[in-house]
Amino acid sequence: xxxxxxxxxxxxxxxxxxxxxxxxxxxxxxxxxxxxxxxxxxxxxxxxxxxxxxxxxxxxxxxxxxxxxxxxxxxxxxxxxxxxxxxxxxxxxxxxxxxxxxxxxxxxxxxxxxxxxxxxxxxxxxxxxxxxxxxxxxxxxxxxxxxxxxxxxxxxxxxxxxxxxxxxxxxxxxxxxxxxxxxxxxxxxxxxxxxxxxxxxxxxxxxxxxxxxxxxxxxxxxxxxxxxxxxxxxxxxxxxxxxxxxxxxxxxxxxxxxxxxxxxxxxxxxxxxxxxxxxxxxxxxxxxxxxxxxxxxxxxxxxxxxxxxxxxxxxxxxxxxxxxxxxxxxxxxxxxxxxxxxxxxxxxxxxxxxxxxxxxxxxxxxxxxxxxxxxxxxxxxxxxxxxxxxxxxxxxxxxxxxxxxxxxxxxxxxxxxxxxxxxxxxxxxxxxxxxxxxxxxxxxxxxxxxxxxxxxxxxxxxxxxxxxxxxxxxxxxxxxxxxxxxxxxxxxxxxxxxxxxxxxxxxxxxxxxxxxxxxxxxxxxxxxxxxxxxxxxxxxx
Amino acid sequence: xxxxxxxxxxxxxxxxxxxxxxxxxxxxxxxxxxxxxxxxxxxxxxxxxxxxxxxxxxxxxxxxxxxxxxxxxxxxxxxxxxxxxxxxxxxxxxxxxxxxxxxxxxxxxxxxxxxxxxxxxxxxxxxxxxxxxxxxxxxxxxxxxxxxxxxxxxxxxxxxxxxxxxxxxxxxxxxxxxxxxxxxxxxxxxxxxxxxxxxxxxxxxxxxxxxxxxxxxxxxxxxxxxxxxxxxxxxxxxxxxxxxxxxxx
Numbered sequence: 059x060x061x062x063x064x065x066x067x068x069x070x071x072x073x074x075x076x077x078x079x080x081x082x083x084x085x086x087x088x089x090x091x092x093x094x095x096x097x098x099x100x101x102x103x104x105x106x107x108x109x110x111x112x113x114x115x116x117x118x119x120x121x122x123x124x125x126x127x128x129x130x131x132x133x134x135x136x137x138x139x140x141x142x143x144x145x146x147x148x149x150x151x152x153x154x155x156x157x158x159x160x161x162x163x164x165x166x167x168x169x170x171x172x173x174x175x176x177x178x179x180x181x182x183x184x185x186x187x188x189x190x191x192x193x194x195x196x197x198x199x200x201x202x203x204x205x206x207x208x209x210x211x212x213x214x215x216x217x218x219x220x221x222x223x224x225x226x227x228x229x230x231x232x233x234x235x236x237x238x239x240x241x242x243x244x245x246x247x248x249x250x251x252x253x254x255x256x257x258x259x260x261x262x263x264x265x266x267x268x269x270x271x272x273x274x275x276x277x278x279x280x281x282x283x284x285x286x287x288x289x290x291x292x293x294x295x296x297x298x299x300x301x302x303x304x305x306x307x308x309x310x311x312x313x314x315x316x317x318x319x320x321x322x323x324x325x326x327x328x329x330x331x332x333x334x335x336x337x338x339x340x341x342x343x344x345x346x347x348x349x350x351x352x353x354x355x356x357x358x359x360x361x362x363x364x365x366x367x368x369x370x371x372x373x374x375x376x377x378x379x380x381x382x383x384x385x386x387x388x389x390x391x392x393x394x395x396x397x398x399x400x401x402x403x404x405x406x407x408x409x410x411x412x413x414x415x416x417x418x419x420x421x422x423x424x425x426x427x428x429x430x431x432x433x434x435x436x437x438x439x440x441x442x443x444x445x446x447x448x449x450x451x452x453x454x455x456x457x458x459x460x461x462x463x464x465x466x467x468x469x470x471x472x473x474x475x476x477x478x479x480x481x482x483x484x485x486x487x488x489x490x491x492x493x494x495x496x497x498x499x500x501x502x503x504x505x506x507x508x509x510x511x512x513x514x515x516x517x518x519x520x521x522x523x524x525x526x527x528x529x530x531x532x533x534x535x536x537x538x539x540x541x542x543x544x545x546x547x548x549x550x551x552x553x554x555x556x557x558x559x560x561x562x563x564x565x566x567x568x569x570x571x572x573x574x575x576x577x578x579x580x581x582x583x584x585x586x587x588x589x590x591x592x593x594x595x596x597x598x599x
Numbered sequence: 600x601x602x603x604x605x606x607x608x609x610x611x612x613x614x615x616x617x618x619x620x621x622x623x624x625x626x627x628x629x630x631x632x633x634x635x636x637x638x639x640x641x642x643x644x645x646x647x648x649x650x651x652x653x654x655x656x657x658x659x660x661x662x663x664x665x666x667x668x669x670x671x672x673x674x675x676x677x678x679x680x681x682x683x684x685x686x687x688x689x690x691x692x693x694x695x696x697x698x699x700x701x702x703x704x705x706x707x708x709x710x711x712x713x714x715x716x717x718x719x720x721x722x723x724x725x726x727x728x729x730x731x732x733x734x735x736x737x738x739x740x741x742x743x744x745x746x747x748x749x750x751x752x753x754x755x756x757x758x759x760x761x762x763x764x765x766x767x768x769x770x771x772x773x774x775x776x777x778x779x780x781x782x783x784x785x786x787x788x789x790x791x792x793x794x795x796x797x798x799x800x801x802x803x804x805x806x807x808x809x810x811x812x813x814x815x816x817x818x819x820x821x822x823x824x825x826x827x828x829x830x831x832x833x834x835x836x837x838x839x840x841x842x843x844x845x846x847x848x
């Protein structure tokens with residue numbers, strides 16, 4: 059209750075105004091959930107502890123908001139001072155009463171034709187001052203009035219006709235709103251942008267595929283028939299990154315090179331695809347990068363959430379990044395320099411013998427797609443993906459959703475035409491004779507060793523969240539709205555974060571592909587998870 | 600990228616703008632790598648329908664074909680495809696080309712006699728046809744529209760050759776010693792939802808399992824030595840005649 063009192067005080071004093079200072083100190087206001095991952099460090103952790111391991115089994119539905127959309131919800135809601143801002147896919151926004159789920163306003167975007175690889179989705183909004191920011195599938199960034207939903211400005215981030223879209227939640231830093239782009243299946247040239255929150259004017263752009271004269275361009279063909287492949291080189295930035303205010307660094311993940319599964323047209327390492335990048339947030343200039351998969355041909359984007367932790371590393375205090383990558387390795391990087399510190403598999407993988415001491419994977423033979431097809435672990439959706447991990451400071455464990463699965467990788471035609479798929483074949487995601495399984499795993503972040511796992515029949519598309527009472531929330535997977543014969547299930551569950559023991563579950567009956575979050579309103583801790591086209595919120599009776 | 604998903608763009612055109620020699624050639628290339636595993640390399644069908652008959656049951660305009668390829672067909676095994684725009688129009692152009700001059704081959708065999716055999720040889724004990732029959736095998740009411748003749752023939756002689764996952768049979772023994780068998784309709788972390796051949800729809804908790812396995816073969820016996828060559832023709836003719844009636848426009 060002590061935490062509640064402090065949070066309520068802060069909320070009252072600053073009602074309606076989300077300042078940059080409040081965002082910096084977001085963890086000290088657990089009543090609110092003010093950024094995509096809950097804080098700039100992206101722990102997806104809340105110190106709220108009203109719902110605990112003893113009483114979590116009593117959780118009941120507090121409210122449900124059914125959205126008119128037929129697309130699945132991938133958003134993490136933002137909650138500020140009792141108001142929930144959540145996107146309705148493709149690119150609409152609801153402001154809801156966080157206590158009841160009743161809508162205050164609804165921004166409904168009128169959309170032209172758009173190009174998205176994988177359903178028209180959106181992962182949420184960002185807030186600052188009296189403004190709400192949302193990216194759209196037609197590749198715009200829009201600022202809305204937080205009290206009315208009125209459009210304050212609407213700028214084009216990129217040309218939707220060439221395959222760009224915005225699906226990720228923006229991140230507000232200082233007086234800027236940072237957004238990435240999607241389009242890695244359309245041969246876009248990826249970038250990360252910063253916009254002035256007042257005017258929508260662009261402050262800077264960092265191209266994730268360097269052009270001629272820029273450092274890193276030499277990792278693309280510069281002569282010959284494929285000398286222009288960098289222009290369609292991919293490297294999208296479709297999942298929200300993290301921010302280190304002390305180092306003034308934005309840490310962001312970069313997606314796959316294009317075309318995904320035929321790398322013949324892009325000899326070289328293909329920087330900065332499949333990389334972690336660290337940018338000076340004021341200028342957008344690259345401070346360092348670390349590439350997880352040079353010359354990727356498996357679509358193993360590095361669009362995971364960078365988890366920033368200050369900790370002891372081999373006897374010395376160090377600013378660290380914990381990163382479980384889609385290719386199946388768990389990494390620890392130095393946040394100041396990007397230095398590689400650890401790389402250890404957290405799931406079965408058959409593509410790298412190891413990560414060498416310099417951080418470069420030592421490839422195994424037969425680890426790229428072939429014309430005839432090649433079975434490789436992990437499958438095309440990786441051993442984990444864009445859904446969020448969690449770091450809990452009380453258990454000092456790193457939690458993530460894992461897929462144990464293989465893929466059938468085919469290499470096909472890499473022909474580029476603007477606005478069309480540019481993928482070079484399509485691998486099989488679910489191999490019917492062995493679909494694999496899913497798990498929630500807890501890792502010792504210092505070693506990458508697994509501490510416990512909770513296995514699931516299906517492979518979850520949802521992330522995890524942990525709390526100050528050492529409760530973990532997660533979900534099972536599969537598509538419930540598709541004609542595929544894949545098994546689908548829709549359990550939202552709570553585990554004991556110390557040992558993985560299941561404490562509670564409920565069948566929500568709709569595809570789950572988002573991340574749990576928590577907040578407090580009227581003295582009650584609420585836990586929210588989307589399933590299908592509905593947002594479910596739970597509380598103790 | 601996230602996953603295969605619904606294609607974003609609806610077809611604005613009504614005829615394929617790729618209906619050119621180059622477009623058809625490109626479509627054939629895609630067809631061979633993405634469609635042939637079900638529809639056959641030449642499009643004459645396999646586990647998926649024959650596309651060369653000139654008859655399309657889910658809409659026969661180019662725009663219908665575009666929609667069916669990009670979005671899949673609800674209630675069938677036809678999945679959505681990871682393409683849109685030009686590439687789907689190329690597939691449409693190719694499919695249109697191979698279906699342009701339909702040849703209705705006269706099958707050997709007597710369908711009426713096949714229908715009799717279907718009852719007397721025991722087929723109807725497990726298979727539904729127009730509402731009559733058992734439920735231990737696939738509903739065959741529209742099988743002539745869904746499968747190639749070659750596949751029908753193969754399935755009578757060698758039922759285990761290609762078994763759709765929906766008809767894999769679960770064999771289950773619970774801790775109380777009870778045996779169950781049936782089709783797995785869905786599985787989750789905690790339980791299996793099945794069509795128990797004896798008990799009907801049942802959910803069985805994994806915590807009650809003593810032994811659980813899924814047989815990927817077929818429970819159907821081979822009819823290779825149970826029907827003569829001419830009877831096989833008759834049965835095949837009967838099954839092939841079980842076609843979807845076209846909706847009148």
